[in-house]
Amino acid sequence: MKTIYVDNNATTRVAPEVVEEMSPYFSEFYGNPSSMHFFGGQVQRKVEEARERVAALIGARPEEIIFTSCGTESDNTAIMSALHSNPEKRHVVSSRVEHPAVKNLVAQLKREDYRVTELPVDSKGLVSMEEVARTITDDTAIVSVMWANNETGVLFPVEEIAGLAKSRGALFHTDAVQAVGKLPVNMAESQIDMVSISGHKLHAPKGIGALYLRRGTRFSPYIIGGHQEEGRRGGTENVPYIIGLGKACEIAARSLEDEYLRVRSLRDKLENGLLEKIPNSIINGDREQRLPNTVSISFEYVEGESILLKLSDKGICASSGSACTSGSLEPSHVLRAMGVPFTAAHGSIRFSLSVYNTEEEINYILEVTPPIIEELRSISPFWKGPVARSCSAS
Numbered sequence: 001m002k003t004i005y006v007d008n009n010a011t012t013r014v015a016p017e018v019v020e021e022m023s024p025y026f027s028e029f030y031g032n033p034s035s036m037h038f039f040g041g042q043v044q045r046k047v048e049e050a051r052e053r054v055a056a057l058i059g060a061r062p063e064e065i066i067f068t069s070c071g072t073e074s075d076n077t078a079i080m081s082a083l084h085s086n087p088e089k090r091h092v093v094s095s096r097v098e099h100p101a102v103k104n105l106v107a108q109l110k111r112e113d114y115r116v117t118e119l120p121v122d123s124k125g126l127v128s129m130e131e132v133a134r135t136i137t138d139d140t141a142i143v144s145v146m147w148a149n150n151e152t153g154v155l156f157p158v159e160e161i162a163g164l165a166k167s168r169g170a171l172f173h174t175d176a177v178q179a180v181g182k183l184p185v186n187m188a189e190s191q192i193d194m195v196s197i198s199g200h201k202l203h204a205p206k207g208i209g210a211l212y213l214r215r216g217t218r219f220s221p222y223i224i225g226g227h228q229e230e231g232r233r234g235g236t237e238n239v240p241y242i243i244g245l246g247k248a249c250e251i252a253a254r255s256l257e258d259e260y261l262r263v264r265s266l267r268d269k270l271e272n273g274l275l276e277k278i279p280n281s282i283i284n285g286d287r288e289q290r291l292p293n294t295v296s297i298s299f300e301y302v303e304g305e306s307i308l309l310k311l312s313d314k315g316i317c318a319s320s321g322s323a324c325t326s327g328s329l330e331p332s333h334v335l336r337a338m339g340v341p342f343t344a345a346h347g348s349i350r351f352s353l354s355v356y357n358t359e360e361e362i363n364y365i366l367e368v369t370p371p372i373i374e375e376l377r378s379i380s381p382f383w384k385g386p387v388a389r390s391c392s393a394s
């Protein structure tokens with residue numbers, strides 16, 4: 001059976017060029033980049049090349065890039081750094097739809113007596129700028145709002161929020177784990193102070209990330225140790241993975257525009273096809289302000305998990321809600337925050353595409369999904385036949 005992988009917001013295939021570039025740095029060039037000798041020096045130069053490549057993808061300076069172990073570490077580093085660097089401020093602003101890497105940290109901060117405001121979202125998953133403006137105060141140390149939501153793909157007005165944060169003297173961090181590599185990101189023309197990146201969402205391996213830290217931003221390290229990363233992140237560098245992240249960023253920078261136009265048109269074909277063929281299907285999230293690769297769709301009166309298993313039997317790998325919440329039968333916190341009704345939230349499926357998906361694969365998904373939903377509805381006690389909806393194919 002052929003594998004059709006449409007779960008790229010969970011993780012991506014490591015690009016073959018990335019594997020090739022990393023390979024010699026396991027057993028051939030295995031020096032420590034901190035060593036004084038030539039054997040370490042050649043590795044250090046390669047790490048710096050990777051830093052330049054990551055910086056180039058997001059319009060940053062190389063010295064503004066700190067390598068970390070993952071997106072979660074980058075998120076934690078950014079928020080904790082803001083709090084430690086501004087101990088007089090006790091307020092944190094975030095949103096209700098953040099990834100657990102931010103959401104659970106913020107919940108912990110609440111237990112530690114920080115004042116936390118999680119911005120609500122509307123039924124399309126969007127935040128209100130008036131609400132943001134009302135929320136940030138002189139006591140706000142950090143505003144952390146994601147660039148793109150991992151479940152729905154909805155994009156947030158991060159530049160505008162960063163401007164507001166700056167005007168009130170607060171730092172602004174964005175979890176751009178789902179955005180970098182899929183959308184143009186340019187820190188040279190931005191007011192954002194910190195940006196989290198994760199390798200495995202853009203065809204580098206799992207277990208490598210980066211934090212963009214705007215030059216001049218006060219910083220307090222999260223992992224305290226040696227002098228690596230200019231004393232900003234202790235621990236011997238994960239050289240092969242750093243090199244892999246650099247290569248993935250170089251590829252993304254080259255292919256961003258053309259490839260993602262193609263991905264977007266495949267996503268649109270999939271989305272419109274599903275809406276047309278399956279009654280009572282609803283797109284979750286704003287259809288304009290959205291990543292080009294993601295569709296979150298609810299099929300009313302069926303269980304997402306049952307759909308996933310049946311899709312999996314046909315070789316199709318998708319997700320219900322975020323990968324981190326699957327396994328739990330509760331609708332995801334993102335869909336709940338958007339007020340998606342229970343009957344729809346339970347039957348939500350996320351398809352997330354990558355540059356490796358083909359039109360043939362989309363046709364196959366469109367062929368096998370409608371009979372799966374029909375079969376599951378035929379045994380659902382709640383399904384009473386199609387109901388007209390205002391959200392139809394476009």
Ligand code: PLP
Nearest residue numbers: 070071072099101150175177198
């Ligand atoms: N932030 C978002 C939006 C994500 O989608 C993820 C991963 O799913 C993370 C953070 C965590 O990244 P990592 O798996 O590299 O820790």
